[in-house]
Amino acid sequence: QGKVRIRSVGKYIPQRILTNEDLTEWLDTSDEWITSRTGIKQRHISTTENTSDLCTEAALKALDKVKVKAEEVGLIIVATMSPDAHSPSVACTVQSNIQAENAMAFDINAACSGFVYACSVAEKMLSVGPYQYALVIGGEVMSKVVDWKDRSTAVLFGDGAGCVLLEKNNHTHNFIGEDIHADGSRGQSLTSGEVAVNNLLTSGNEVNPYLQMNGRDIFDFVVRSVPKSITEVVEANQLRLEEVDFFLLHQANARLIKAVSKKLKQPIEKFPKNIDKYGNTSAASIPILLEELITNGDIQLGSNQTIVLTGFGGGLTWGSLLIKL
Ligand code: ACO
Incomplete structure (x- = not known):
């Protein structure tokens, strides 16, 4: 069995910010309520990019930092509860976008635990499988799944993606x-x-x-x-x-x-x-x-x-x- 370590990380956050104050334009809420109950001051909201776009950027950043080529990646797992579609999976769209033609790719849905679940699966697949690198990505466009008329949930969520690049090696198991x-x-x-x-x-x-x-x-x-x-x-x-x-x-x-x-x-x-x-x-x-x-x-x-x-x-x-x- 190979050892598995975190080699690199990447993230991508859509540009547009909505502050708590901004939300009061649409919802009967206040900065005071949101801040005191949740600690949230603002969130980033996607205007055009879907989940696969955010995940693609996060993955490219993780690869670029350590100059690993997309074709060296054997496994892509995306954890998401807000995919672009039921099919194709976000992971397959990322695989195509970054041209990781040697990677198998699939999504995991364990809601907010998804990244932990995906890392657990990826680590074991990398350890025993014929792969050198795995991209494990958590990516969400939560703004498309919340009901913007429901202040009790809409104010809580935001959009973004983060990625770790896992590497099989002989000496370090994280x-x-x-x-x-x-x-x-x-x-x-x-x-x-x-x-x-x-x-x-x-x-x-x-x-x-x-x-x-x-x-x-x-x-x-x-x-x-x-x-x-x-x-x-x-x-x-x-x-x-x-x-x-x-x-x-x-x-x-x-x-x-x-x-x-x-x-x-x-x-x-x-x-x-x-x-x-x-x-x-x-x-x-x-x-x-x-x-x-x-x-x-x-x-x-x-x-x-x-x-x-x-x-x-x-x-x-x-x-x-x-x-x-
Ligand atoms: N602005 C102003 N008032 C609001 C808002 C809002 N955005 N939302 C709700 N209220 C009102 C309610 O209508 C209610 O008014 P009422 O007493 O007149 O009926 C009052 O505020 C209290 O509402 P509660 O829902 O009881 O507020 P609570 O103190 O429970 O806080 C919160 C709500 C922040 C959601 C809290 O329960 C919480 O943090 N729960 C954990 C949720 C969580 O962590 N989810 C994430 C895990 S799962 C995942 O990440 C996908």
Whole structure:
């Protein structure tokens, strides 16, 4: 089995910014409500680019940084809950856009846990499969799946994409442990893109295609499940929470991140945030945050730092990856 390390990262954020103040033009809301409940100050919203466009740019940046050629990539996995279409997958469109003609490509939908799920799958496929490089991308255009008439959800989400380039090698294995879960019995707490059965035998079935969320249920679920997942993956690998340098949580809500840090009794400084700038970008939030921390030097590849990546969201799904860089 080969060893797998993170070789490079990339991100792409659409240019157009909508501040909380901007939203008050369309919605009965306020900067005060959004900031105090969520920590969000603004979000980037795509005007023309679809999910595959954002993912393509993020992938090209990750490849370009380390001068790996697209044709060397054997595997592309895109985590998304807002694909361009049911088919082709976003990953196949990215494969075509970057001309990675030797890559197999598919999407994973585990909502906001998608990037953690995709990394878990990619690491194992790379380790045992005939691939040298994998692009693992979290990309979302959430602005096309939210109901812009529903202030309780529309203000929360944003668009963007982040990417890691994984490399098989002989000496460094970054992926130390994982703790990943799903509970489909609570799936109705967050739904999006429902499709009704309407065909020649049946018609008139209606569903709400927009994202709907029971915010309180999700909040409670996260506070109960996420600290447990983090503690389990750390302790199962003979480490203590104190030995983890950074906990990169899905950026859903600044209050949630604070609640998790409190429950784990770990300083809030170990839980970096960028939700103020981007809102909740679902599967894209963790790789975007990782890219920013690597770019600003807080996290360094090859430094021996220990980090935990934790996603949670629709499905319900949640999970943590323990990574030694
Ligand atoms: N502006 C002004 N008022 C609002 C807004 C808004 N944008 N949205 C809702 N309100 C009002 C409601 O109508 C309600 O008014 P009422 O009391 O008169 O009925 C009041 O504010 C309180 O609403 P709640 O929904 O109870 O507010 P709450 O304190 O629960 O905060 C929030 C809502 C921020 C969504 C919170 O529940 C939360 O963060 N939950 C976690 C959600 C989450 O993390 N989701 C992401 C995981 S899944 C994923 O990422 C895809």
